[in-house]
Amino acid sequence: MDNEIDIFELASYGIGFAEKKCPSYKCAEIFIGKSQYTNIELEENSIKYSELGSDNGVSIRIYNNQGSIGFAFTNKLNKTVIEKIVTNAIKMMNAGTPDPDFKNLPEKYESYPNVDYLFDKSINSLTIEDSIELIKDLITVCNEDDLAISQSGDFTANYNMSYVFNSNGVEAYGEETLFSISSNMIVKDKVTGETSNGYESQMKRKLKEIDGTTTAVEALNNAKKNLNRTKIKTKKMPIVLTPKGTINLILNPIASAINAELFQYKRSFLVDKREKKIGSKHLTLEDNALINGAVGSSIFDGEGVPCKNKKIIENVKVFLKGMRGLMPYVQGKFKLLIETTGTASFTLNEDNIIGGIKLESERKNEKYNRVLVNYINPDKNYQV
Template sequence: MQNKSDVSNLASFALNIAEKLTAKFAEIYFYLSDYLNIDIEENSIKNNEIGSDLGVGIRVINQKGSLGFAYTNRLERKSIEKMVKTAISMMRTGTEDPDFKDLPPKYEVYKTVNGLYDKDIKYLSIEDSILYAEDLIDICDKDDMAISQSGNFSSSYNKTFIFNSNGLSIDSKTTISSVSSHVIVKDKITNDTSFGFESQIERNLNCINGKNVIKTALKNAKRNLNRKKINSIKAPLILTPKGVISFILRPLASAINAETFQYKRSFLVDRRGEYLGPKFLNIEDNALIDGAVGSATFDGEGVPCKNKRVIEKGKFLKSGLLHNSYTAGKEGIESSGNAARDSYSSLPAIGITNMILQSGNSSKDEIIQNVKEGILLDYTGDRPNISTGDFSGLILQGNLIRKGEILDALNETMFGINLLDVFRNIEEISKESKTYGPFQAPFVKIADVQIIGSAS
């Protein structure tokens, strides 16, 4: 599938069959991924993997809005013909859907986003990849508290082609590379063990820094040793960037998904236009940042991507939802370019591009120094209930802060709060911020959180 005209020919072949078989709308999506992966276990190289995934999916929709979908990774004409016919027979069994309006039109202009493809990743060899994995291993070996590490280095080169019956025809090539570390440390005096993790995802190979990743993982792990139980308190919660992503941004991404919204499964339903948080709270979903992991010129349906403000000066904007063409059509507006599709095997869902909680004015050290008694939260395995906003969960990686100092790691400590109160109680946002894949977040201080300790 290296040749664009081959793909074009296959696409016309499939779209023609679909049209003949009474599909009013049809869209064909080709996806190729060449990848490599190096696994580290017990702080040693364990496995080297290379692979390739190539396939095609077709969705067909009839006059009444009934949709059929089929996919295959067999690209011979015979298999593609079978796939199209299957999709048509699926379409014929569906229910009508007046909310379906149209597939995206042919667009004249797409914005340019640079830095999404790096030829160093496309041509990366296993030998050179191993150097990145070895960075993780070396630093872990030299650390006298580290007892084990699992991790990996991976990279992929991806190509996408989309064609539809409205004449849309577009393609892209992108690269991605990532490194991650999950490290176990042991306190030799107390014999206590703990884990820490860190990861980095980039579009460009020269941004990958395995040494920083393992160093941060080690720091996180050590900060989490010798955990103590505490009494229940009502206190401020200081979220690290990782904490902000898992506790605020990921849930928000689900809550502003137009599909979730239209089904009234979001705690933010009926709150568009309201002030959710302080004036200094700004959140956006920006697809147009050069070199960013979530950036793209077009989405999973070929719609041009853009920058969308979600929360501006504390206000949840009326236009702050993430749409694909279906949910947008239902509301009679244009798609926001958030159709998400990570393979030929799925229909376009809705997803973020780069979700950013913008930095504030305080320094992170000052925020922590001014806390008399509070909690630093780096990671909870829990997630809020998106339909109610309720959260109650365990602090898996967190510490007590007293008199401005980060002290003991917390054991068996839970906390509970509703997400609306989280936004309302944001007191400070740090200048410093960090990017993890498609998310960017600073440190955030939330006042008055109920912490449930288990010290008796």
């Protein structure tokens, strides 16, 4: 029955019922998600279990004019249950804590971006037997290596359909697929008896890009690298970060810190640091949801707002407010992009790039301002 119901009709009914039940409410939102999944677990280098399943869910948020929120959800898609969760959400809203910072839910958007390759139709023909073959690739790598003694891992295939509706006119929906495979390999040195483990995973939008053998081999190599490690004393030293190290030490902490809720409730280390220096000027961090086929890409976010490429940290400096003077640092080079009145001057030397901009008044006897910006050029390589 849930598969046959008209989602748009159900959402419209829920929003209308909220307005009827509580005419004075400020805004309401309904989120509906439908998913199907395949999951196969590997333990001690053998298949532990396989699972096929599906999940449905409906949630509603409703706000009053004081910013108090009520929330309720269900896994049943029918009008009777929708009425119940709307009623419960209104009760929670009335008993909730006002939020003076709340403004409104998003307004209606006329268009959404085009992001390709988020859905792979091959999931429609994927069988449990096909999934097991991918897990067998992991098992084979472990069995054929002399040092490998055990392995755990998994393969998952997910299909998700999401809908977001609100009382301000937002209607957004889209479907996506996500495939992943992982291997945690354990190895043992036959001479020293020492053991270690190594981990590797893949996560892709397309099934054909999942490679169990490559994943297991990389996990095996990582495990071998961890054997017979030399301990060192605690001290300060320069380090070179691998992509995984960068994610763990830089990306994840920042991603957590810029969470809107954590920031609002002052549980982020970035509180009071907006527009202030928090790291190297050579660091660029983007939250780009528009990359075709990328795992983190999407057409809209959880509130139905069109996704975009959000600049979190930029290595680009604006020389002076009101002017469009930018000098991005790209692949070891500074590239100058400048639009001014023609009074800008730039000097290059071996170690630095120095930029100067002066503003001249129409009155020739008035003094001008001069701003110097010094950019370190460690690679001694520039492009202007």
